[in-house]
Amino acid sequence: MSERAAKITPTDDDEQPDDQITDSATPDAAAETETEADSESTPKPVTNGAESVIRALENAGVEYAFGVQGGAIMPVYDALYDSDITHITMAHEQGASHAADAYGIVAGKPGICLATSGPGATNLVTGLADADMDSDPMVALTGQVPTEFVGNDAFQETDTTGVTTPVTKNNSFATDPDRVGTDVSEAFALASEGRPGPTLVDLPKDITKSETDVEPDAPKTPDTYTVQEEADPEIVEAAAERIENSERPALLLGGGVIKAEASEVCREFAIEHEIPVITTMPGLGSFPEDHELSMEMAGMHGTGYANMAVTHCDTLIGIGTRFDDRLTGGIETFAPDAELIHIDIDPAEISKNIHADYPLVGDAATVVEQLQEAVDASPQATKWRAQCQQWKSDYSMAYDTPEDEPVQPQFVVEALDEATSDNAIVTTGVGQHQMWACQYWTYTEPRTWVSSHGLGTMGYGLPAAIGARVAADDDQEVVCIDGDGSFLMTLQGLSVAVREDLDITVAVLNNEYIGMVRQWQDAFFDGRHSASDYGWMPEFDKLAEAFGAQGFRIDEYDDVADTIQDAIAYDGPSVIDVHIDPQANVYPMVPSGGDNGQFALTEDQL
């Protein structure tokens, strides 16, 4: 990545000061010089607030930042000019926030995004809300008008901390140049410790411009912020006993398992005690879906077998999940026979939606180890496991591929999965394509699934692919499975992918509909396609070419394998415009508020 992504200077074609061209034209040489400089000299002392902000990021080990320039944030960008942090200029601030979010998911440490005051800051809000819902670590730094103008409706002023309070884990307004770097350090620590989430520091221009020689403190959360690592041993014992005596146990792994790096211990626990494993959507990848014990994803568009298992279990061990309504369906019918053992680092998640009979507050990896220690005998659940396998065959995720019909989207997702390696990263937008990507891609590794879960943000896929690409290892493929409606919302990000020469493959499952809405309209609104018919879609392959990316198009089954091969092999951003069956729908489906066990397999059953 470091070879592809230039520092502030995008490419050598751009008009930039000479020294910058040298930097980006010979990245290797530049990198070497930097390394030498690092080892030989200590960094220059900070001289103003903005430099202190950047120093705080450097101290935290930040390598990349995503953002857009603007008036009030200019001092910070000026300080960034001399930094080793690679800044990736995005085409829109929303893209910056999604890219930072995805970076955080893949890298497991906060992604950084920057924006100016007013419109820059408000454009970040969607990405902040998205990260907040999904507990993704992220730090947003926003410019603000000078302190003396604050509150006067000055040019490009908004009350950014006011606007973002409901969608951030914490935010702060910098008031002191001597402290501003420490504010940023603290925001960084808060974003990743405990339950992760987005944090924001609002930076008035006078604070970042003012002189200071105060070096920021190392990242550290405030003293009042403490996190409980270990769960109460007595409840652990009681929960262990419940598991031992359980006849129909099931594990439910949420996104928190991945965030807490608890996938490995959860796998060991499940396999040792032969407990079937269900995941939530953010939990995809926490347990290998090709393992016999995997029941895959439960919820509104979860597999039939996962929903049967979650409905009929007698002990449900929920780890790092907040029991979102897309998972539970109607509360009354969610795991109605199950005693719930709930492991979560956030006390407020305990009994928020589903009452926890065994509340275990703590770090997922630590608590599962505690539980592992406490469970002396595996539950006797042979019959239950056989039943789970039976459900797998009763409700298999099969689909037809009739030659006289347009290409089925499920086939495309499976073909993409086949063409890529196990550790390939999938990002998506939101809609039908996202559900097919959940259902028909076999996830085996954590941090390979990057999607907008809680907020359901259309347009998330492409900027997320940019952030994921930057965070991913060089040998990891990054595939964005997008929908036509979703892609259209943020496709200006293609300019960034081209400029930075990012090797990503975007497959647009194009049905010329806001497909999920169309599906609901067919089911619940008498087929009245109000504003969901997108018959005016551009040709995405040609659009990609216009941006300088490689364009591909799939119209029939014979094209699928080869075209995907070519697109994946292309070293740079490529877009496949996949013309899928416009009438294809997502099944199984639990209507919202419905009974998970009563999922519909066809429209008639809704």
Place this chain on the structure above:
Amino acid sequence: MTDEKRQQGLEGPPPEERRTPAGRRNKQGIRIDPEVEATHKPRRTVISALVEHEPGVLAEVSGLFSRRQFNIESLTVGPTKDDDRARITVVVEEPDPGIDQIKKQLRKLLPVISVRELEPDAMRRELALVKVDAHDPAAVSAVAEMYDAKTVDSSPETATFEITGARQKINAAVETFSQFGIREISRTGLTALARGTDETAAAPSTDATASAADEANQQQTQQYTQTTTDD
């Protein structure tokens, strides 16, 4: 594109052929006897929070209540013996699980140092200013005396009284004063402190979040299930 659809879907036994479990949960996600419709009834309670005395903290706390749709009855805030700390006293009416959520969500706010639900015997006081028509001064002052109301202003036509006490007392006073004709009322909302040596919501010797976690870790048997009396 025609709207004529191919019948699509997956194979498998339809919903009516599937066994469904007998159990049920109530709206609060608690497993219940399906024969008995059990829900938690709302109750009034007082929650006291010690917070950093910094700009925006009240907005943060009140914003939390509004966006989470917690039913708030009154909220008062004022300084404490420590200049850097303020105390927020909130009266809420919610079912037990809701009250639990309020406490936990409050604790998550960074400027919130500690949170406690007060016991029913806590001291609760409210202050009201009541401006009444005073055409019959003797009768008005007789009522005022009954409720320990202090005269803070009087004119040939009006008298304004300060009444301090529990909510019921103020309600009763207002009702009695109404026979003279009430011109205006201003009430402060409730403030409260725990009795005796019991600390209301102090900076904890250990740490705020851990105690929140401890509480969440406990089986959720409610300590204060009776409806409070305000006295």
